[in-house]
Amino acid sequence: KQEVTQIPAALSVPEGENLVLNCSFTDSAIYNLQWFRQDPGKGLTSLLLIQSSQREQTSGRLNASLDKSSGRSTLYIAASQPGDSATYLCAVRKETSGSRLTFGEGTQLTVNP
Amino acid sequence: DTEVTQTPKHLVMGMTNKKSLKCEQHMGHRAMYWYKQKAKKPPELMFVYSYEKLSINESVPSRFSPECPNSSLLNLHLHALQPEDSALYLCASSQVGRGRGETQYFGPGTRLLVL
Secondary structure, three states: OOOEEEEOOEEEEEOOOOEEEEEEEOOOOEEEEEEEEEOOOOOEEEEEEEEOOOOEEEEOOEEEEEEOOOOEEEEEEOOOOHHHOEEEEEEEEEOOOOOOEEEOOOEEEEEEO | OOOEEEEOOEEEEOOOOEEEEEEEEOOOOOEEEEEEEOOOOOOEEEEEEEOOEEEEOOOOOOOEEEEEEEOOEEEEEEEOOOHHHOEEEEEEEEOOOOOOOOOOEEOOOEEEEEO
16 A cells, blocks of 8 residues: 655744645555645645656656655755745655555745745 | 536535436536545546446445436436535546546535535
């Protein structure tokens, strides 16, 4: 059974700091890994999707890496801003689970002005 | 346009009511999903329609019934719900239901309260 773990559960940083969110998964037979952002009471916003054959993806101040063999992904946020405050979720799509995503519990990020 | 719309935004219903949640996308996606999300928990998949074929999470009770009138619309019919069904219900869609690289796009959700 695929399990996805995110560390830390919560993180508070001052504005301008660079930070790393971690995601680990137990079954390396994945199609892809996706990072989402969720604001309180809102839907999920897709940030980055990394295919199993890729090592990283970048979008603006965000960089996501994937080490499939070790079952790890990181989301790097550069020069954090108060508007980055949200819960960040990673989700993996297994090769044997069709379209089903397995989510981690999320990291709640607070960026203080 | 990467928008998934959901109506209503909020819904309060009694345990004897029948209501429906609606979801729509115009991205030409052939897979649509219903998720349930409790507070401070990740979304849990309830149903998937992929090329109009339904897949069910076996743990979802029969008081929830999905309907896919066409490839752009997805409904979730609610009947005889329990207070523990109160949650945020999220709809999502993706380009293909099978394949490696599709991104799932989520709607804003319907906040449901069952009294």
